[in-house]
Amino acid sequence: MTQIEDSTILITGADGGIGTALVKECLAQGAKKIYATGLKLENLNQLFKDFDKVESVELDVTNAVQIADCAKKCADTNLLINNAGVEFKIPFIADRSSQAALMEMKVNYIGLIDMINSFLPNLEKLNHAGIVNILSLGALAIVKRLGTYCASKSASHVLTETIREELGEKGIKVMATYIGYVDTRMVPEETKTEKSTPKNIAIGICKGINNNESHIYPDKTTVDYIKNHPIDTVFYE
DSSP: OOOSTTOEEEETTTTSHHHHHHHHHHHHTTOSEEEEEESOHHHHHHHTTTOTTEEEEEOOTTOHHHHHHHHHHTTTOOEEEEOOOOOOOOOSSSTTHHHHHHHHHIIIIIHHHHHHHHHHHHHHTSTTEEEEEEOOGGGTSOOGGGHHHHHHHHHHHHHHHHHHHHHHTTTEEEEEEOOOOBSSTTSOTTOOSOOBOHHHHHHHHHHHHHTTOSEEOOSHHHHHHHHHSOOOOOOOO
């Protein structure tokens, strides 16, 4: 069973609102060590300069070479939290929608595939290994103005559901968290739907990890949605 306490954790997108909150919450819950990754090493170093248990690692999840190097450098990671993500707020019928869709797929979906496959040989060797994919309510519901983003998160949901049983047989717990609106720079200030704080989201995610939940719903918006639209995955051989 994967627990935050005493785990060595790698968090992608650690320089964003939710990522930074996750680093701090995991530390508060007794993480042994955290690899905080992001696009710019100098930003990470500044963010986490006061935390002895945090090691900053420059990582672009669309760069296969960087991912492979990261997997070698951070081979003691037993809990991989795939948090990095982008959202361009572009509907399908719009200029540049294909370019936005391509980049969102590269970061939000292909990046997860590459991270998981690169870290899998390490995770298979460790006890209490786990993978947490930070998804979105947009993986389950369509937000018209976020069409390309929802498509990328839906793909990541399918990925997560597909690998859970296979990796479970290898002793690796696969979890996903579905998040509503969060008060970060990705969400417009004028959004009328209730927004959670990054800290509360991080607390909810860590609680779900410690409770060994396959599907984690860390905010009221997602909980309310799931009550009426439970996840029901059907597999065909």
